[in-house]
Amino acid sequence: MSHSYLADDDAGDDLEPIGTQAPVRVETLGTGAILRMVLTLCAFLALGFLTLPALADPLRLRGDVVARGDVLTLGELVDGASVEMAARPLFRAPALGATGTIQARRIADAISALGLGAVESGGRVxxxxxxxxxxxxxxEIEAALKRSLESAYGLDPRTLSVRLDGEGPVLLAPVDLNGQATALDVTFDPRSRRVAGLISLGERQASLRVSGLAVEMREVAVLVRTLNKGEAVAAADVAVERRPRDGAPPDAQxxxxxxxxxxxxRTLAAGSVLRIGDTAPPDLVARGEPVTIVxxxxxxxxxMRGQASESGRLGATVSVVNVASKKSLQAVVVGxxxxxxGPAAPIRQASASLDAPAR
Known part of the structure; x- marks a missing residue:
């Protein structure tokens, strides 16, 4: 804005032109001032980059979680976290194989404490x-014990069954603990058949002590259904099972x-072990029925025509009567x-009295 100045009559000074301004004084900025300005600008930019992700992509609460480690990270609980922040541990995970819950407000409080703002819960409590x-x-536990019994005591794992004490022991281990379970410090008493050992995974990173009874087994044929005397046995009527050797009949099939x-x-009940002699080949010749004598x-x-005096299976020697001569012969069942x-003396006498070949 221009200013007009009136000169004093006694001063004797010249009047300055109206609108004339005093000359502007310009100073050169020092290096320190420039550095302070640059640092201030960087601070504002950094603050902007920190707040920008929260504004552009807010954190959202995930659903139910499966934890693979000892702790739960931010990235396991919410979507939208940066790579660096996603690895930040927030809560301790439940024990191996167990399930727990975390209140949504506790997750929100933990995230707020990190300065990451609010979290969208999607209505989850x-x-x-x-x-x-x-x-x-x-x-797996039984297999590990059997391998150890084979190497340490010379037992055949194919004929062994280990009945573990308790109700289905289970060794829980981290999911990334790979490798085969092994049995360590195994002891075995041949008289009582008791076995005990330490089941271990990876240099004893996970272990469980177990015990049980080592039983020798054998394969036996077991009837699936009841069979009446004289009833034929089909392949589907018999199943092969592993039974304790001590309890199986010595003549079991x-x-x-x-x-x-x-x-x-004889009558054979379902579930019974099939023994030698319980079954036999069927009779091919029945007593009183006509037969062909060759x-x-x-x-x-x-x-010639004949009649069987007794029943017999394939290969059995039975008594038959020549219908024409009424003589009794000893013959072998061939079908x-x-x-x-055959050409034995009694047979030759019998064959001499044959009336004629049968047609």
Whole structure:
């Protein structure tokens, strides 16, 4: 703005032109001032970058969580965290294999304490957290004990079954603890058959002490259904099971192959162990039924009608009657309703009285 100045009559000074301004004085900034300005600008920029992610991509609470480690990180609980902040531990995880909960407000408080602002909960009141674990069950434990019994005591693992004490012992280990379970410090009493040892994973990072009974087993044929006397045995009627050797009959059949196609010699209950003699090949000749008697020698083949005096299976020697001569002969069963007589003396006498070959 221009100013007009009136000169005093007694001063005797010249008047300055109206609107004339005093000259502007310019000073050069020092190095320290410039540095202070640069630092202030950087501070404002850094503050802007810290607040920008929260404004652009707010944190959102995840759903239920499966924890793989001892602690829960920010990234496991919320979406939208930076890479650096996602690795920040917030809560301790439950024990291996266990499940716990965290209230949503506690998560929000923990995040707020880090200066990351509010969290969108999506209406969740709490978050369930399950701790992941590798579960080494009875099957793996038994296998580890059997391997140790084989190497230390020379027992055949194929014929062993280890009945573990308790109700299904389970070794819980971190999911990243790989490798095969091993049995350490194993002891075995041959008289009582008791076995004990320490089941371990990775240099004893996870271990469980177990005990049980080592039982020798054998395979036996077991009937699936009840069979009446004389009933034929089908392959589907027999199953092969592993049973304790001490409790199995010494004459127990070891497979279904030997019994298939045979007939029960007595009533056999379902679930019973099939013993030798419980079944036998079926009779191919029945007592009182007609049979064909054959007589064969080199160059001679005769056949005649007969009647069986007794029943017999394949290969059995039975008594038959020649219908024409009414004589009794000893013959070998060679097929259904068919018997053979050889060139023995009684047979030769019988064959001489044959009326004619049967057609």
């Amino acid at each position: 709490q978050v369930a957290v399950q701790r992941a674990a590798r579960r080494v069950g009875a099957t 070891a497979s279904a192959a030997g019994a298939a196609g045979e007939v029960a010699q 007589y064969e020698t080199p160059g001679v083949s005769l056949s 259904p309703g068919r018997v053979s007589v």
